[in-house]
Amino acid sequence: MNASIFENFGRLKEQAAARVDSIRQKPVVWVGTATCGVAAGALKVKEAFEKEIAARNLDIPVIEVGCMGHCYAEPLAVIAKPGFAPLCYGRVDEGLVHRLTEDFLAGDEPCYEYALVALEANDVFPTFSDFPRGAYEEKIILGRSGLINPEDIDEYIAADGYAALAAALAGEPAAVLKEIKAANLRGRGGAGFPAGLKWEATLNAAGAAGGAGEKYVICNADEGDPGAFMDRGILESDPHQVIEGMILCGYAVGASRGYLYIRAEYPTAVRRVEHALRQARNQGLLGEHILGSGFSFDLAVFQGSGAFVCGEATALVESMEGRMGIPQTRPPRLAVAGRRGCPTVLNNVKTFAYVPHILRKGAAWFKETGTAGSPGTAVFSLVGKVTNTGLVEVPMGTTLRQLVFDVGEGIPGEKQFKAVQIGGPSGGCLPEAALDVPIDFDSLQEAGVIMGSGGLVVLDEDDCMVAVARYFLEFTQQESCGKCTFCRLGTRHMLDLLTGITRGEGQPEDLALLKELAEDVREGSLCNLGKTAPNPVLTTLRYFIDEYETHISEGRCPALMCPDLIAYYIEPRKCSKLCNVCVGGCPTEAIYTRDNGLKAIYQDKCVKCDNCLRVCPPEYKAVVKLSPPAKLAEKEGPGK
């Protein structure tokens, strides 16, 4: 039996390697077409390459790959031509496509001046590890993203894919569990519960009466945090890695069915995963008697319908069974009674993605990275006011300061850093002073925030912390399922208080009331949506109390963001008679020309859309925001 497993896998691997080799012998163009790339115009780039290549009768395939994580430079294209290190080009447009096809594909001039980075070490051009970001990043589960074709299983197999599965199937299921436990792999969905313990509980659970001993493995890809897209990136770029991890989990716990619960808002991820499942089935890596062993396991995609609360384990299972996603009381835990009452393992996309790597390289290898309590790496989507936005993977224990200022290369436009928002609506905001907190499950919890699944938004001096807290509370208030009174009504009341403060109607006693309500909502909610909903408010109250107080006592928004507390004003001494840009740019015709040719604003018509400030030419910079609006009277004098 064991011999035949290796024989079967060896054959697959040989075929895959030969095919991939033959592809690499010739020049090839990769275009990153994950959702983020497509948004930046990657499909147009791909089309342009195809057109230019066809026009020159070249035989060069243009292949869609996933996301390399360098979102700031999208759309990205890679040209791999024998004789050169594969070169990655950023911010590609039709003009650059023409140039690259002409000079590099048809000729031999790689246009280094447009290249972003080389993907292999060479003597001519720097690679990722030569950049500050590369020095911190350590890629495990993002390692192949953007570098392999997600729709071609052979590329995954040739890159050591499914080797862990073949080896595991030749051994005992207990060996898989033992390795995962030894690695102390903690769930990457946010809470950090050890995956090994979850699996063990499922393995040992007796199962439902009448359930015929069935067990299930579910992958949670209901990534609902606004501002987070790690799971989407992984599923779109390297889906087989997650599938292999799930099969291994199924083998370890004795399950024969599994599901990937993916948000319907991610159509590309759904399509690529379904395609990957078909390919795996065709190769005998999924379905009946995997690789000729006695183990059978199959997977299907379930599309989540867009409810943030369905990221909660019991709510997710409820929704899979055709009900509203309302969390249930635990115990029983899912490991005992989950889908259809059967023992069920539910892990995040990233958790499963680590599994094949751990089994292939061993628990000891995994523990070399990261901290003692939280081994391995952490994946973040780094967005907001930071220079290098994108998907990053750094070892646990890296500090937030390194992440924002070294990996992300700081704040653009000479602005001042104000805070990082970590963990989405369940997380919180940390100020400059807290930036030296190492990123791991336990340290972040101590700082009052949570690891979350990895959304990280950088905020600068122009962002109002009260507005940020209000934004997240509005989100959780809308997404509350309504089961628990404190979550349903408490968040509503908190939102009303915060809205009042951002409108300048706040009262000094509101802050104490907010704090009290926050504690009550936390105590009185069943699931983590309610338990963590107050976090953005509590952390901003803790670190940015002065901003709240300024809103209440002075009616002033220090960040000049809250629309009710600001007024737009055109400085006559900076405005030019020769320029009319703001007049044309105003959507409500609120700007008029004074008798002396300078511009001014009808305050009653102004909708505070910021357009005049944006369009005012940099040589004038005549439009300013004033807060509180009463300052206008000082500037304009009485009567205006």
Add this chain to the structure above:
Amino acid sequence: MQLPAGEKEAILAVVEQILNDQDDVQENLIPVLQQVQAKLGYLPGPAMAKIAETAGVPAVEVYGLASFYNQFRLNPPGEHQVKVCMGTACYMAGGRIAMESFERRLAIKEGETTANRKFSLERVACVGCCTMAPVVVVNDAVEGRVTPTRVDGLILQFADQKNSPAQAADAAKREQEGERKY
């Protein structure tokens, strides 16, 4: 909502076809609703009633699902669907301003469709293009760094333009490939 003559029959035909392919409608209620919406663009009342009847559950339960999940819409979408991203990065960069600009120009509120069914306006949470914030998705095209001026431009661009043949062919192709839109 009053349906034009003959539309109810057409709706029921579509629903029946989808229901016929299911062996356990009750457990698969959500996939069924997803498929109906993919075909019809929304969930009409008669469709939900029919689904409830087949599944053997009270109609209110199906309505409950349809109103619980953000994906489902109970009104027909406009010819051009405008989705304003309200993810964290977009919100901070002015998603609210983009939303207000659309509301002002189209004279509808978030979640509504214009009277002539040309435009519908929705908010979405994060389309995953945070680096281009604020982002607006019109039909399927993503627009980055949207300002009020751009909003006016987008509305002009789509206001009197019929779906071009190329767009229609593109949509048909995507449907064939099985990509679900809603």
